[in-house]
Amino acid sequence: MSSLKNGKLFIVSTPIGNLKDITQRAIDTLRSVEAVACEDTRRTGQLLSHLGFKKKLISYNDINAEIKVNLILSIIEKGLDIALVSDAGTPGISDPAYRLVKSAVEKEFEVLSIPGPSAVLGALVVSGFPLDKFVFEGFLPSKGAKRKKSILLLKYEHRTIILYEAPHRIKNLLELIHEILGDREISVSREMTKLYEETVRGKVSDIIEKMKPVKPRGEYTVVI
Template sequence: MLYVVATPIGNLGDISQRALEVLRNADVVASEDTRYTGRLLKHFGISRPQISFHEHNERQAAEKIIALLREGRTVALVSDAGTPGISDPGFVLVRRCIDEGLPLTMIPGPAAFVMALVLSGLPTHAFIFRGFPPRKPTMRRRFLAVDAQSPHTLIFYESPHRVAALIADAIAVYGDRRAALANDLTKMFERVDRGRLSALLAQVQSRTPKGEYVLVIEGAARAEGGPPEEEDEASQVTSSASAARSDLRDA
């Protein structure tokens, strides 16, 4: 059996009992980063052999895992954080298992884009998750333009090095729409800024961006029953985690 296992995106308390049970009993843990996963396993007192499974060796590693599954082994697939297959390696292996008729299931759990969408205050009944946009400006604008007329809420991931450029291009392509920018979700300095894209861009440019970001942008046409106009264009909510929160990178 292949188990696709979602792991915490920051706060270790978010791991499920089912995820821990699967990790403890797996014959092998396939990890996007064996060092990072090693710290996760150590934190919970788990000792299991690991094999590397990342974007640069995904197809070759998938063959090794398929061979293990054919032998009757149990493999747990994890990414650095969140849900494998969502902007992380996993799709190729899942597809191979389906094609081979091998058993697989998933242990659900954290996904940063879901949390950011819910906290954004933008419509959640219909949305488009686009993941990471291209790095080059011209390609990025073309990527954004695909959904320029979509009425659905749009969701993007971005690194701290390019988040300002992404917001600037979003303004150029979509106009100054309502949006939310989430950062360090579930961690000590969790932050969700809400307002027009121009206000979010100004805030990002006023500080040194750190950690991964989730940008949520309203669709081309506000759905009936959507959120009311905000009086404060740059309203911000900053959530401080309790002392019980634990950041994996500090573990």
């Protein structure tokens, strides 16, 4: 197969806040590859600097993904390994990593996962909700009828639901959950693994009240 002569694509998870969470295998992989494809070259450069080495960085994000896919694949085709990282956590979750992975798979390149931190699983395991079946919906539409409809579609979902939300929209999301799904038990986590990590659990109405005087900060993960 072509994977015997081509390089490999490594999907490398990086810390979501606490730099101590990076695995030794991730460090070894990042050190060994020809280049690192990343969303933000400055942010990844800072991570590599913290780890004590430098690498060629290739910008790969939502804006330039279509253009950069061919460049990255051409490097792998020369027998050189590439690591793909996101700004934080596991690539492919709410970022454009899947496009590169799909293209690499279609070319029969070897794609390997270097697992590690993930806000999805981190928030899920501390929620106190069933873990045997769950669905990740990521970021819902930011406004309008599409936002309400996306929540309405979850009304009869029996699995545990996980959502991401930005700080400036979290209060609106909670209000819509209360309006459309009812006063359910939920868990809301923010700043996972960071100094001010916090998880609040309870009825949606109670959490809405708790958050009224608070200025939301950090990314939120909501578990329903």
